[in-house]
Amino acid sequence: MASKNKQPQSWGRYPSVKNNQILPVYWRNELPDLASIDQSILPYGYGRSYGDSCLNEDGVSVDISHLKNFISFDTERGIIRCEAGVSLADVLEVAVPRGWFLPVTPGTKFVSVGGAIANDVHGKNHHAAGTFGCHVLRFELVRSSGEHLICSPEQHSELFRATIGGLGLTGVILWAEFRLHKIVNPFIDMESIRFDSLDEFFELSAASDKDYDYTVSWVDLLIGGQKLCRGKFSRGNHNQDPDLAKKYKPKTLPLMVPIDFPSFALNTFTVKAFNEAYYHVQLEKEVKKVVPYDPFFYPLDAIHNWNRIYGKRGFFQYQFVVPFENGRDAMHKCIHHIQQAGEGSFLTVLKQFGHIKSPGMLSFPRPGITLALDFSNHGERTRTFMNELDTIVEDNGGVLYPAKDARMSAESFKKYYPQWQEFEKYIDPKFSSSFWRRVTQGTDRKTPLYI
Template sequence: MSIQRTPQSWGRFPRVKPNAVLPVYWRHEVPQLDTLEKSILPYAYGRSYGDSCLNEGGISLDVSNLRHFISFDEEQGLLRCEAGVSLAEVLELAVPRGWFLPVTPGTKFVSVGGAIANDVHGKNHHKGGTFGYHVTQFELLRSDGTRLICSPEQNSEFFQATIGGLGLTGVILWAEFRLKPIQNPYIQMDSILFSSLDEYRQIAEESDKGFEYTVSWVVCLGNEKELGRGFFSRGNHDTTQPMPSNTQGKHLPLAVPFDFPSITLNRLTIRAFNLAIYNKQRKKYVHKLTHYDPFFYPLDAIHAWNRMYGKRGFFQYQFVIPFEGGYEAMKEIMQEINRSGEGSFLTVLKSFGDVRSPGMLSFPRPGLTLALDFANHGTQTLRLLDRLDAMVNAAGGLIYPAKDARMHPEDFQRYFPRWKEFEQYMDPQFSSSFWRRVTQPAAQ
């Protein structure tokens, strides 16, 4: 068994290696997993930020070659494909035919299997829930060779455990899910400047009623006037234009060719970047027709943008807190971040709705969610995140496992009280660096 490529998370922390990488090329010819002596974890494109996609000292099962489409009912929008197919490939197939992803995260370079395993969410959670909500069935391969067809009606416990199950219940070989109809690849988009969290709240409550997609970028570093301001983006699929002959967006050939020096991202440069972004829009309100690509995937236009954080990588920190008392808690959290000087280069604020996921360990629930990127400055960054943990806990919130690299075991087990029930459906030969970190200490 030879290493084909070394799996790495998008945050590039922690830097760990598996014992081996085992590629899978065809869903009917998977290696005999129960003969392997190390723990196993599926791996595709490494877009999880923390260590949920890593298996230090174990075997990474590379499923990125499972990229065949199996069937597509163009009348019903029901798509079946292998688990290594990327969301980008789904869009290339579906959009010209008048269909779109039911839910998409902020990058299209994730696999369908990864979207299920992390039960990803997007700008339309308040309307469409998570990706897992739209999955109708999938085939799950267990290490003993058993192949289970899982759906809400068939092997439903494995269906619930696998959605949001971080790849620990077995290998998803193929999946079937429902797409949503569209008339063209365009979005009718509004961008609205807001000066405070109070104004954000007013815009968000209004927008969630009439717009399918809502999200905002917010300032977490600056003086008292700057803190909490930002711009709110909302949009709906356009219904006025015909389907163009070319549905692909225009792509700028941008890339980050090398690791930035660690000093590049500091309080001054991050604040300057925040000011530049905020001041880029001169008017309070801007409406425009835009292609879906820059609306949903602005960072995908910059190849290897994670190199901006340097060789030490970065921490993505996302949490959700209940609406009740949430805005007051969010202000305090932003103030703590500002005091620390550990500014976030990208800070995204959104409201989750009450569309319930079938996933046993799914993260989203009604409330305010904030996602931040912190350059890894070692101990001082980790201490800040510990302080933020305490504030999130006090507000009754929780942290997103798919983006985590340092969550404490007692916190994970409190956030997800069904974790012991989930263990019943884990494959006995599957494990991950994340799972060992958040569960093993409790068993000692």
């Protein structure tokens, strides 16, 4: 019998699936008897993965979002231990006033600590700090056998590696301990630089990664011509003025998308209009500001339920990385293909990953150039277009990001992640997901493209 709890949903809102049961966990010493469950199991947090890696169609979701307790905080060394359902926003609320910041953060703070580990999230400082998994010291993992295992680089080290970036398939993380980053105040010395070509982006990246902890670019891919793109390159470091600590005032969410936009609202014309306005709102070539950390790291968190602008059909997030040696050529080909197809991406992010290796077996980031885009769900047209992009990525030695995928083929996944068979040895026998069945067994979802 299905639970009355709200059905899990991914942030891209596609696919839409139903679970047979949702099991909320309120206390870490009262986990359900996983061995007695005769269906596939998957932990679920806040549903901020874009595709189906957080979904388990016709199975059981173990909701860990209620596990929100802090266990310990060494404020001298910056080591925090908390339950897996604590969000990164919760961590910031506790850590920032005490002079600490997240070691790595994605573009939203509404992610659970368990989810940050399971997807081995990365951020604007990958070139300087690697992935979130690089800063995890240990965690408690519960297997369906009833075993409670403390996993670290020294204890159960292979399960430690498999769980980081392991998409929730190795068991339920109850709590985790990780290192924070020391800060003087909650502000960022930020620079925003307009650039007018892909070549200029590469020049800015090369000049910035050595001196700036955080770098990222918003890009407009629909300008056409030989320059291929334009955009804004943002870079920054934590401000070092102790007096600014007293001036920080956290803000609540000011905006909300109250309804689903109609499917025609986001198209090539509206995306072009937005890009034109956003690019020119910064009048000068270069702007330097001291800004609070929230607008620098989490601009979209200021718009609650922003995923509703894509309508009920949802959208596809498409992120890939290609190695440096093929980066320029691959980006030229991908951008050219996007322009020819007329597929507008409302949110397009371009960045260079660094050389810090993650401990995770299936982790996505690796040295190279990464591009993240979103495409409205227009059915087979959109999927055909992305399949063509896949070919360019594969031909240039690139890979796609599982946490943002809802449609890559089993054949492509196995090319991208040849280590998947080694990883599979550490999957809990009772755990599975819609994503894992699709990319290893080739079983596509039941959900139609149009919802």
